[in-house]
Amino acid sequence: MSHRSWIYLTLAIVGFALPNIFFLWYVQSNAWHLDFDAATAALFGNRLVFAFVADLLVASLVFFVWMFREARKLAISHAWIFVLLTCFFGLSFAYPFFLFIRQRRRDATRRISSDRSG
Numbered sequence: 016m017s018h019r020s021w022i023y024l025t026l027a028i029v030g031f032a033l034p035n036i037f038f039l040w041y042v043q044s045n046a047w048h049l050d051f052d053a054a055t056a057a058l059f060g061n062r063l064v065f066a067f068v069a070d071l072l073v074a075s076l077v078f079f080v081w082m083f084r085e086a087r088k089l090a091i092s093h094a095w096i097f098v099l100l101t102c103f104f105g106l107s108f109a110y111p112f113f114l115f116i117r118q119r120r121r122d123a124t125r126r127i128s129s130d131r132s133g
Contacts, residue, residue, distance in 0.1 A: 017122050023115035030107030075106050082113055089120045 016024075042049055059065050079098060086094035100109035 017118060020115055020118045020122065023111045023118055026111035027108055027115055030109075030111055031104055034105050034107055071106060075101055078106060078110055078113075085113075085117060089117060089124070091116060091120055 041054075045053070057064070058068055078101070082097055083094055085091070097109050097113045100112065
């Protein structure tokens with residue numbers, strides 16, 4: 016695996032772990048019960064938090080557009096899985112994980128083309 020692949024994989028692990036630590040703290044503070052009404056009220060409770068939520072939604076949309084284009088270009092199948100990963104685990108996990116998969120595909124393509132020319 017290339018150095019860049021390791022970086023992307025490390026960022027994906029951090030992007031999975033860090034937000035989920037805070038999510039677990041939130042759920043634990045509510046006696047291990049996820050109150051969707053309270054969570055929604057917290058997400059849209061004031062304009063500052065809503066600004067962060069809106070930014071995250073726009074960034075996710077941009078990621079989806081770019082990701083599907085890249086997946087088609089590099090023949091990465093099942094790209095829709097990254098939409099699910101974003102929805103369930105967050106952009107901070109799904110984006111670097113896609114970059115990891117993309118980099119592995121690019122490295123494999125380079126290896127195959129150098130084997131054919133060498």
